[in-house]
């Protein structure tokens with residue numbers, strides 16, 4: 001079975017946000033770009049399925065400028081077989097534009113499973129997976145935290161408020177992955193060496209007109225300075241008083 | 251023209267997030283033009299006329315046997331059809347587990363973009379502008395919608411439900427929509443409550459979170475007791491989730507849940523940037539930590555420097571005495 005894993009390159013979670021001079025984008029200076037943490041679970045699960053079936057191919061797909069090839073190379077080092085780089089020098093305007101480009105690339109691949117992270121930690125969108133599934137006309141489960149393949153049906157779980165949903169999904173299907181699904185592996189030295197020889201196919205894409213327009217990117221208002229109410233258990237009385245009388249939250 | 255609201259139901263009952271979405275729809279209708287139409291996907295009538303009290307003018311009842319539980323594909327088909335039928339300018343969906351799954355599908359069916367997890371909507375200029383956090387709240391973006399309708403999900407606890415209009419009933423209409431239920435799709439086969447019906451972190455009024463300072467999983471009893479006294483939901487730092495002390499669903503932060511309760515109590519948590527991202531928009535933050543230099547104190551409204559093993563039991567005691 002051929003599986004596709006869609007990955008995104010994002011600023012790492014240590015990033016301190018500075019807004020660029022245009023007032024609309026993140027200042028890229030000093031920002032380290034990494035594989036989106038939720039995509040690690042997607043990559044890992046595709047590799048586990050391939051290992052369990054002892055057959056098939058994992059194709060990594062990423063959209064972005066030339067820089068995303070570093071991330072694709074990482075995914076190849078983890079064990080993906082080949083990669084497709086959907087090349088666009090302009091940043092993707094919105095999730096629908098990305099989903100359309102991915103759908104176009106995946107349509108011709110006969111993929112039994114398509115994997116994505118549940119959201120990217122830069123825009124926190126959580127949209128590309130379900131949009132892609134809808135455009136492909138395939139079943140989709142978001143935020144998968146448990147996955148089991150039984151022939152041509154996947155049995156999965158996702159977290160909902162106060163509990164979990166169990167679902168059954170016929171393949172081919174699209175899944176977005178949540179923390180808890182698996183423990184992602186690290187790339188081995190052998191994997192890193194092998195990745196150098198694997199193919200990254202470049203395909204230029206045109207993302208079209210924006211479907212959503214960003215007017216501004218702003219920092220949250222700074223929090224008013226707080227205070228230390230005291231030390232040790234002796235501070236509890238004053239804390240409770242402040243919470244009731246000043247903050248009025250008790 | 252209309253504002254369309256997706257009614258999120260659980261076991262036939264309307265969830266509070268639906269009332270918040272209705273409250274916001276009513277405010278938007280004042281500038282964008284009404285009426286406020288609700289689309290309710292259900293297997294059986296659950297007296298939807300009562301949604302009138304929460305702000306609905308009309309309810310489109312999309313009935314299907316498969317809708318006894320959330321059905322991603324079916325609900326998306328019904329909501330997209332309803333948006334077209336009423337000529338919706340905006341489609342408001344709660345940013346719950348179901349709503350976050352549903353909205354992108356609705357947007358894709360309608361061929362429009364969307365804004366998820368919005369914390370504010372503004373229509374004062376005659377056009378909708380959505381404000382939403384990015385990078386778990388390290389920054390906020392403002393988005394406009396070149397296409398219609400604007401599809402948005404509303405973060406729980408950020409929008410006020412309308413004051414109930416006692417006795418106002420909404421007109422309920424059966425809504426016919428086309429959807430091929432025989433096409434392959436994901437089907438919910440069961441629901442299990444792992445946290446015993448407790449309020450979810452994203453909807454909690456009060457959260458007590460514990461970190462590595464607790465030193466061992468069994469010491470989380472201290473956190474649970476304080477949470478019980480406060481009527482709070484338990485959260486955790488990534489360090490203790492990764493150590494296997496707490497379930498993944500409890501992680502607060504950039505790769506966990508983003509929360510904004512009225513009171514957040516951080517116990518034995520240092521305040522790493524990824525944790526702060528997820529909770530800095532809480533209304534009131536309390537930090538209990540033995541290290542006066544811990545970064546958590548930079549965002550805390552009230553800090554107690556001290557050993558949590560002494561402070562937390564004393565605090566729990568004091569809260570219990572309030573009742």
Ligand SMILES: Cc1cc2nc3c(=O)[nH]c(=O)nc-3n(C[C@H](O)[C@H](O)[C@H](O)COP(=O)(O)OP(=O)(O)OC[C@H]3O[C@@H](n4cnc5c(N)ncnc54)[C@H](O)[C@@H]3O)c2cc1C
Pocket residue numbers: 013037460461462463464486487488489490501502503504505506507517518519520521522523524525528538539540541544556557558559
């Ligand atoms: C990609 C990535 C994503 C991440 N995402 C998240 C995320 O979503 N959420 C998250 O929380 N973290 C996240 N992290 C991890 C984050 O960087 C920190 O490692 C983590 O938050 C630390 O958890 P902690 O505060 O519990 O532990 P520590 O940093 O070890 O802090 C423990 C604190 O307890 C205090 N303490 C110890 N003993 C006592 C005592 N007896 N009484 C009182 N205080 C005491 C100490 O002074 C210290 O401040 C992420 C990291 C990465 C790399």
